[in-house]
Structures are given as C-alpha cells and as structure tokens.
Amino acid sequence: MEHDKDLPLKEDIRLLGRLLGDTVRDQRGAAVFDIVERIRQLSVRFHRDEDEAARKGLDTTLDALSRDQSIDVVRAFSYFSHLANIAEDQHHIRRTRAHLIKGSAPREGNLAHAIERVFDEGASASDLGRFFDTALISPVLTAHPTEVQRKSILNCQNAIARLLDARDRMAMTPEETEASDAALRRAVLTLWQTRMLRTAKLSVIDEVANGLSYSQTTFLRELPHLYAKVEDTLAAHDDSRTTHELPAFLRIGSWIGGDRDGNPFVTAEVLTQTLAMQAETALGFYLEELHTLGSQLSLADRLVTTSDELRALSDASGDTSPHRADEPYRRALSGIYARLAATYRSLLGRTPARAAGHEAPPYADAAALEADLDIIHRSLHNNGSAPLGRGRLRQLRRAVKVFGFHLAPVDLRQNSDVHERLVAELLSIADPGVDYLALDEDARIARLLEEIGTVRPLYSPHVDYSEETASELAILFAARRAHHQYGAAALPNYIISKADGVSDVLEVALLLKEAGLLDPRRPALAMNIIPLFETIGDLQAAGRVMDRLLALPAYMALLASRDRAQEVMLGYSDSNKDGGFLTSGWELYKAEVELVQVFARHDVRLRLFHGRGGSVGRGGGPSYEAILAQPGGAVQGQIRLTEQGEVIGAKYGNPEVGRRNLEVLVAATLQATLRADDAPAPRPEFMDAMQQLSDHAFRAYRALVYETPGFERYFWESTVITEIADLNIGSRPASRKKSTAIEDLRAIPWVFSWAQCRLMLPGWYGFGSAVKAFLAEHPDDGMTLLQEMSRSWSFFSTTLSNMDMVLAKSDLAIASRYAALVRDDALRAAIFPRICAEHAATVEALLAITGQDELLAGNPLLRRSIRNRFPYLDPLNHVQVELLRRHRAGAEDERIRRGIHIAINGIAAGLRNSG
Template identity: 75%
Template sequence: MLGSQLSLGLGLVSASDALLALAAHSPDHSPHRSGEPYRRAISGIYARLAATYRALLGAAPARHAVAEAEPYADAAALAEDLDVLHRSLVANGSGALARGRLRHLRRAVKVFGFHLAPIDLRQNSDVHERTVAELLEVARPGTAYAAHDEAGRCALLLEELATARPLASPHVRYSDETEGELAIFRAARRAHLRYGTGAIRNCIISKTDDVSDLLELAVLLKEAGLLRPLEHALDVNLVPLFETIGDLENAAGVMERLFALPIYRVLLASHAHTQEVMLGYSDSNKDGGFLSSGWALYKAEGELVEVFARHGVRLRLFHGRGGSVGRGGGPSYQAILAQPEGAVQGQIRLTEQGEVIGAKYGNPEVGRRNLEVLVAATLETSLRPAEVAPTPPAFLEAMQALSDAAFAAYRGLVYETDGFERYFWESTVISEIAALNIGSRPASRKKSTAIEDLRAIPWVFSWSQCRVMLPGWYGFGSAVRSFLAAHPKDGLALLQRMHRDWSFFATLLSNIDMVLAKTDLAIASRYAALVKDAALREAIFGRIRTEHQATVEALLAITGQRELLDGNPLLKRSIRNRFPYLDPLNHVQVELLRRHRDSDGNEGGAIDGRIRNGIHISINGIAAGLRNSG
C-alpha cells in the first residue's frame, strides 16, 4: 500500500543521497522501477521485514517479498529506514506524502516495535525472598538467608550482585516455586533477544517494604542474564510497589537507602538516571480507608520528590488506580492536577482497569478524547510556575488530623469489630463473586474469609454492588466531627478554605460527593437483611447508617452545597436518569441471592444454574449502571 502511494519518479522529484543508497541496496532490480527510488527502497524494506517475520515466527508472510534479504536486527533499524523515506520526502517538496500512511507506519513501529504490546512482570516480594533463600542455601549451605536482618540480607545480596557467577545450577532440582520463577525470567530474556527489550520493560515488586526486596529481584534478574554486573547493564526497570499505609509511609526512606548503594546507582545510569515507583491505591484503601489512603499517597509522593531531587534521579510515578473511587478512581484530569508539586515531571503512568477500559476506550473518538485529557493534565501539572506558593502548614496539619481520625474510625469498624467479617460475607455478593470466577484472580490471596487476605478488587466491588460504597467514604464523617470538636471556633472555616484553595482536598471531596450520590442505604438495608444474626445486622448496619449521615452532613457543610452533586449538575442528571433502571436490578439481585443461599444447591441443577446465571447477569448490569465500581 505504501509503495503504491510513493511512486514518485526521479524525473519529477529529487531524492536524498540516503534514500538513493537505500534504493540501491534493495533486492528489487526490476527495470520498470529503475527510476522510482522510493518504490525500490520500500520493496527492500518489505523484503527485510518478510525475512524478519520468518526469523521471528518461523513461517512465511502472506505476501512474498521480491527476493531474499537480511532480516532487521531490531525495530530501531526498521524505524531508521522509514525515517530515511520521511526526511527525503520532506526535503524534496513532498511533505504532504510524508504525513499519510508513512507517518502512521512510523508511529506504529515506534509504539509496537516487533513485540506489539509491552508487558510488565509482577510478583510478590515474599515469593522473591523464598526463591533467593533457596538458591543461596543450595549454593552456600548454612546461609539461612531468611534468618538474617535487613542489613545482613542486603550484605549477602550485594555480594552476589558484585560477581557474574550464577547461583542456580542446572544440575540441581529446586522447588516448583523456584523453578517457576527462574523459568519466567529466562523466558523474559529470550523475549528480549528475539523481539527486543521493548517487549518487557518493567519488573514490579508487590508489597515492597525495604531495600532487600529490590536487591532480591536484581539477583534473580542476574540469574537470567537480564542484569549483567560486569557490563553494568540492567535490561528492565526495577519498580517497587508500595501498597499499604505503612509501606507508603516508609517509601521515601527505602528509596533513600537504595540510592545510597553505589552498585545500584551504576545500574540506574543505564536507564538515564530515571527510577519508576508504583503506588498502590487499592490495598492502601482496604488497609486504612479512603481518606487515610489518599493522604498517605499524597505525602509519599511529596517525600519521594524530595529524595529523588536530592540524589539527582528523575522520578516517574506509576499510579495503580482502579475504576472505583475506593481504588483510586475518579476523574483523571482532576486527579493529575491534584498531585504534589514535582510529582509529575513531564510523564506519568497509570493503570486503567475493569469496566473503565470499555467505557473510556471502547470507542475510538472517546478513547482519543480520554488520552487528550491525560496529556493535557500532565502538561499543565508539569508546567506549573516554580514560584507557586507551597501548601499552607495549617492545611497539612488539618489533613493529618482528619486522616488520623478517619483511620481510627475505619479500622474500628472493619478490623476491630467482632462479627464484621461475617456481616460482610453475608450482606454482599462476595461469596458469589468468588464462586462464579468472574475475576482475573481468586477473591482471596489465601483460602480464608479474613478481610486481611481478601483482594482489594472484590472488596470494593462487593460494597458497590450492594450500594453501600463503603470504601469510598467511610470515616470522613467521624473525622470531620472530631476535627470540629477540637477546633470549635475556626475549624469549619479552615476546612472550607482548604476545599476552595487546595486542589488535593477539593478532589478528595469531589470523589466522596460522587460516591455518596451513588450510595443508597434503603437498597443496602435489603442486602443487610441477608445477614442471619439480627443483632449483628443491626449493630453494624446501624454504625454504617450513622456514619453515612455524618459524612453527608460534613460534606455539604464544607462544600456549601444544598444537595449532593450540586457542583456537578451533568453527573447529577446522569445518575438521576440511570437509577430508575439500576435500582430494580439491585432488588432482583437480593431476591436471587436469598434463593441461592436458601437452596444451598438443593433446588436441582437446572433451577440452581438459572439462579446463578441470574446473579451473574445482575452483577454485570449493576456494574455497568454504576460505571466506576470495580
């Protein structure tokens, strides 16, 4: 197709020396194209692409090349040949042709290379720890890696990183877990050699809580040849993921100690002194509630900015946001603008998950619009004037007090109330979500019903389905009530000023406003009725009702609104129009849940199957109606 567009002859246009050289090296020697250097060059490019296709996939492409040619070593070599075409066209009066299919092809090569979509590797730090411990114990019996403190672990790991000698032996049979981890990294190395380093760029360490977690991954990468100490080469980014409230509070200290290691700074130089850090919204919310999670993330970002600036390292933050407000969701534009000063340095990375992907990118025009919004917010935040006044200390102190009170209220209900775990499993669809296998991973990390072991996605999703939306607002009402009790004279005025002058606080309240508008305690009471213990039901749902009322009152008092979403009339109208169709689904779902649980599978396969299918359909319908619920 490109060759048919670029049929320019030398009798009409000129061509650069580089383009003529590219045409001269082409295996296309047809006399019919002797005066068409662009076509000949494109034939040569395609011949090399066809050879690359055969080399990578072991099969012939659908369209045969004019002759055999040498395959491309990497996608960068292909991009350079296309750049030769582009520069020649622009320099010789044919710039309009360079803006057609050629521009799209050059962009596709830049984005997709030979690998199509890049992937990240991600594993829990505990798995890396067990794998490294086994490798060390086999290679150096008596090491007892797990028994060492942090300093001892780092010393052992740094000793291994200083040498190219591998730990793993092909003559030793390791545990299935260790063999599996090594196989993954070796497969990543093969992917790099075959498709280029763009195929796998990042290795993310879940539950990072100290420097040894990053060094353990570095040792495993060395085993696969993805880290080569003698060459000072690191082929992937080591990305710590700080998830819980405690981990977020320690994030800056961990990176400070990491940057103090000379060997790591040498490796970082191969990545243009840029370090990516991932922040977990979901688990921090489940750990401490919406308000405390948001504040912990904000503080962690500010502290990381200071540490990175001090060490001369460029920070790239990776925000692990979900679709729901309880997992960091909400309007992306406002979320980016609410980042601390210096946290967005011309680049930002974030996740889009669940039904949000279809809603934002299912339509090309809508997808383009969402990408434009992200780019605009990133540019606007990065180009803030340097002389912008810092956040007033009074705002920071007030936010810390609110966070502490909200944390206590949230933990008091979720983790310190007897029977709460039972209430949650009986009053929500969590059991059906786990049984229906509609998620990408099991609902719990372990075979238990403990809240601590439950994954954040089903936790938030279950509260959304029953219209409580608890992870998106619980604790705020108690926090404001406590703050106003401690500051009876000027407390409310200070909170109102924070809402007016501080984008971070305004975004928090905007998200709470949206979540509260989607909460319906009347419907939620029907789900609560599924709890068999009446005393437990009344005790916990009564607390939820009281906190909900306090949160609505606090929000309206601070924002000055008469009703929820007065400040966002478009969303208010959208919700008002959707809920007459959504609410009946909740009532149907409650009845299906009651029948399913009462039958305990005894109604017969066909009937019970229809009930389970109905529950599944209702879950999808409610999620679609609520939109950002997962």
C-alpha cells in the same frame, strides 16, 4: 439552553431504548415486553417525581416475577446500561466536536488549554519543547479480576457506536436514514443474541487477547494522531520546531501476561506467548499499513525527483516487477514489506497472511525499519512532496517509533515474599549452612550486595529446585531471551509487590543477575527495579527505605546505567482496604512529598507509578484532576498509572474517546510539571488539619472493618462477593489465600462488591466521623478552615469531589435489601444502621464544607448521567437480591446463577467505575 445541548443524547437513548424494546418483544414475546416496560415506567416515575405510589408498584411488580421473567428483566436492563453508555460516549464526542467547530475557548483537559495555562504561568515555548523531549507518560493496562465484559460484547457495542457516529456527522437522505435504522436494529439484535457471560473461566492468554483488542481498535491508530497533534501545536508556538519530531514520550504499558503476584497461571510459557501475540499485533498492523501505503505512493520517477538514498533503497528492494520499474517509492516500500515479512517469520515462526512477493533479509530491530521509513520521508520532504509524507507515512513512522516490534512494554511483577524464598533457597544450596530467612535486614543487605557484586552465579542447571523456584527462574530466563528477541523495551520493568525494605529491592537485583539481566562488571541493569509500597505502614516507610537504598554506592552504580532515574510505585487499592479512603489518600500524598525530598538529596530523578483502580475506593476518579492534585515536584514530566477493569473499556473502547483520554493525560502532566517549581506547599494548618482528619477516619474505618465482631461474615453475606469469586471473569483468584479474611481478599473484588450493593463503602467511610470529631476539637474555626482547604488546596478539593461522586452513586434503600440477606438479625442490626449513620454524617459534612445544597451540584454532567441511567439500574439491584436469596436458599438452578451474573454485569456497566 442546557436542555437543547442534551437533546441529541436523549434522542439517542430513546432510539436505542426503543430498538431494544422492539427486540425484546420480537424475541421474547409481548408479555415479557409489557413487564419490562411497566418496570421501566414505574422506575422512571419514582426517580423523576419521587412518586411513592410508583415505588410501591415497582416493588410489587418485581417481587412477583417468576424465575424466567427475572432473567428476561435482568437481561433487558443490563443491555440498556450498555446502550446508555454508548449514547453518553457519543454525546461527549458530539459536544467536543461542537466546541471545536464553533471555535470555543479550549476546555480543561485539552492540550491547547494546558499550553495556555502554562504560558500564563510564565512558561516559554522552549520550556514546552524541553518537557516533551524528556517526558514519559504511560497508562498501563492491567488484567482485572472483576472485568465483566466479553470481547464479543465490546465488538457489538463498537458497531452500534460507529452507526450512531455516522448518523451524527452527515445529513442523511430518507433512503440513507432507513438503511441506518435497519443497521442499528440489526446491531441491537446481535447484541441481544450475543452471550453476555463467559462459559469458561478466562485464561491469562484470553486476558492478553482482550487487552490486544484495544491496541487494534484504538492505540495503534490514535496514538500517532495524538503525536501529530502535539507536534503541530508546538510548531505553531515555535517556528524552530516545524520539522522537529518528538521522542516517544507517550507509551501504553501492560501487566497482562507478566503480573504473577498471586496468579500462578502466569508462567514462562505464558510470558513468551504474550510477547509473541503482541509482536504479531504490531507487525501485522505495520504490514497492512505498508501494503496500503504502497498503493498510494504511485509517484513516477519521470515526474518527481528522488533522493540518492531513496534510489538506493529502491534499487536494493529486490522488486523486479516491470510494472513498478519507474515507481521508486513503490519499489522501496515493496522491499521494506519483504524485509518486515521476513522479520515476522523470524520472530513468530510463520508467514504473514499476505506473503511478500520475494525473499529478503529480516530487520535486526525496529530502529532499522524506522530508518528505512525515514529515507522515504526525507525524500518526499526534500523533493516537493512533503504533504505526502504527513499522511499515512507519518502515522506509520510514529507507530514504529512508539510500538517497535514488541507493541507494549510488559511489566513483570511478583510479591516480595516469593523473592525472599527464592533467594533463601539459592543461597542455601550454593552455600550450605546459610539461613537467609534468619538474617536481620542489615545482614541481608550485606550478603545481597556481596552476591550482586560478583560474577559467580548461585544457580546451577544441575540442581533440582523447588517448584516455585524453578518456575520463577524460568520466567527470568524467558525475560532474558525476550530482551534478545524483541529488545529491552519489551520487558523494561520489574515490580516488587509488598515492598517494605531495602533487601526487597536487592533480592530482585540478585535474581536479575542470575538471569543475565544485571552485569556486575560494568555494572549495568537491563531492567528497572520498582518497589511497590501498598499498605499504610509501607507508605509511611517509603521515604526512609528509598533514602537508605539510594545511599548505597553499589546501587547508585547500577542506577547510573538507568540514567539515574528510579521508579517507585504507590498502591492505592490495598492502602485503602487497609486504612480507608481518607487515610489512604493522605498517606499517599505524604509519601510523595517525602520521596520528592529524598530523591532531590540524592540527585536521582523520581518517576512515580500510581497503582490506581477504576473506582474511587481504589484511587480512581478523573485522571486530570488526580494528576494536578499531586504535590509539587511529584510529577517531573514522568508518570505512569494503571488502567483497570471496565475503565479500560470506558476510556479506550471507542477510538475517539480513547484519543481524548490520552490527550487528557498529556495535558495534565504538562500542567503539573511546568507549574511544579512554583506550586506552593500547602499551608501548615492545612497539613495539620488533614492529619487530624486522617487519624479520626482511620480509627472509624478500622473499628468497623477490622474490629467489629462478625463484620467479615456480614460482608460475605450482604454483598455478591461469593458469586463474584465464582464468576468466569478473570484468571486471578479473588483472594490471595484460601480464606474469607478481609486481609487476604484482593482489593479489587472488595471494592467491586460494595459497589454492586450500592454502598460504595470504601470510597467514603470514616469521613463523617472524622469531620465530626475535628469540629468537636475546633468548635470556633474548624468549619471555616475546612471550607478554605476545599477552595484553595487541590488535593483536598479533589478528595471531596471524588467522594461526592461516590456518595451520589450510593443508595441506602437498595443497600438495605442486600443487608437483609444477612442471616443473623443481631449482626445486621449491629452493622447496617452504623453504616447508615456514617453515610448520613459524611453527606452532611461534605455539603457543609463544599457549600453545595445537594450532591453533585458542581458536576451537572455526572448528575445528568445518573438521572438518565439509575432508573434502569435500580431494577437490576432489586432482581439481583431476589435471585441471591433463592440461590443461597439452595436453589440448584443454573438459570438463577446466570441471572445473578448477568445482573453483576449490568450493574457494573451502569456504574461505569465500580471495580
């Protein structure tokens, strides 16, 4: 039966593979096609049958490739990775639709399933309503130093996906099938002929444009559909909510254009341009929707009744066309369009592509536009035309409520060290003799509170400040202007990287005061100040720091202006690089538990912002399980989490897949919140065992990464980190400083590099040693306890599940080829066998605890995916190693460098969550 369900997927993969093969033959010749096909057949045979003769034949064929043949092979298999992703996404859509058509019971991650679960656990319809009325769920898109996709490639992929989807949803005539085949063939050819790599380094504005593409294809249209689904589902459970409209609880956030931590290219000008581009995207969408809506609402006043306020809106529209004289809805929409076009011109300084037919005053804010659309909605609803208000108008009203004129809230982010230097310079000039950097924490807090409490500014426009200070102040002043121009929702948050003390938060409060974003007289904050705790030590101190901060009456007075809600961000990436996978996860869990307790004591609402990456080594993994694995009380109906890198494309590149992933976030947050009060704390023996495991894993990880002589050199030579640093794939440098030290390397390229060589080390290293040591200390009941933890503690079971996925994607045989790139034989011999031994111990421990007889035994969908795609991934790794060897031997050939980078792209696509 499972075979029958997967048959359409296999057929799609075969179809796309055949079209790609035909394209290769037509474009590169029969000889190249024959080589690619031979490699494909050998690799499939080896993976399917473990045929050693096939493996040897594969090695021989790959080793004999010329430079140009290597490039052709890399391109062919890279494009196949992309095509396989498209087929898999389409199959997920297909299977979801099949379940819905069949009327199957709701599945995990589905909103209906979540509602069933919370009802089973005792929640009522009113509990559901209260949750949605106060919830805040926000995936936040971030620029990614290893994002390897070009927007042009994404456009090609979307075209192919649409064609597959159309074939799936309708029975085609022979003529239609022929036309579809021809269209697919053209789409695959376009993909093949579209450059996979960028020729110039990405600018921040390029990254902004890439991010906006997801709003255009997915968020602006799919988010309103999801809101409608939630409202209709609630109404089905509670008659009193039939006409109730939810507040904007689900919003898409962004760091792109506002995150300047380690990125000197994010300036005041870039921030201003970012906000303008976002506004243009939102307003342009609304204008097009209004134009279409005007063509649809052709109701004549002789045939319908209208409300007094609708007639007033129509009469005031300024539309004098005799052709619409008896069409009040069209006239009202014409007036709204004219006002919105004037708003576009006022905010952006130019006229929209489709100009209004007459002049009108601009809207003061999005709420005023929303009010006019509400007039149309109420008139339709109250005068016998309610169904007309539940189509395009409903979607547009929701879009305006969610996206406003700013589209997505942009977070500002900067490192605490920068803030410290800024405050020190401002104080030293305003109050000569003050050496802020020499003050201890208590003295800093006292001085900062004193300055925050007075209206006197430290900044003077008549002083020449350092370049860094002038740049940072310019961004803050730009933020104030943006608040006036687009509203406070455009820039609601200020995040402090590497926060480790109360003074880090108060420094930002002082800087906001200097920019007019904190009023000490009321007192009031115009932005949320959010500390980000990233390293293991910072996570361990998070509860203590927040307890001291919330004990300050002056800060609590500021929080009163933010509804007594405080956001705290937790960093998964740097804590992993600092202490390893297991310790990072455990310290994050403990920090959350402590923060919940601290905030309850101070009667402040806690909102956690999870800085997760795409890969397991950076806190990634399925969002549904991750949210449900949070400790009791940690969600509280409000959660933000980062979406990064190729995960953004995988989750939101396809509109239907995007809506499904957004629904998963809503469902998980609902379940985690409404069960939180009754969620039992882990048993003390579970907590003790986890702490022991973490201590052992931490020592094993630190011993390898930070205490092994030469490990830094081993990493740089055995992975593609050097070549990643050279790629035109992001505006942000790979390292925070000009060094090769692991400490200075950004966590994203650190994890991405290990994924490329198929070791995935940050996602598992240390666990095998930890379990071995734990069992040695508890020989009688240790394994029984770990197995019980796996069965009954969601945090531990999710940790194991994520590790299971990472281990299944690793391949020591391929990794050994990369290890061979290390020039020092002794260094290689000292490190790679050690990694292999830990890998074996980790797999053995995982299988013993979970009771599986093989990796991914409990995840057949992912096991199927790996089976389908890895035969096409392995040749990419093999060729990449050979190209690396030639490149590092001094081959001055741009085609070799390009081949390496194409392979990086293809491997990332094949792994899907590697960065």
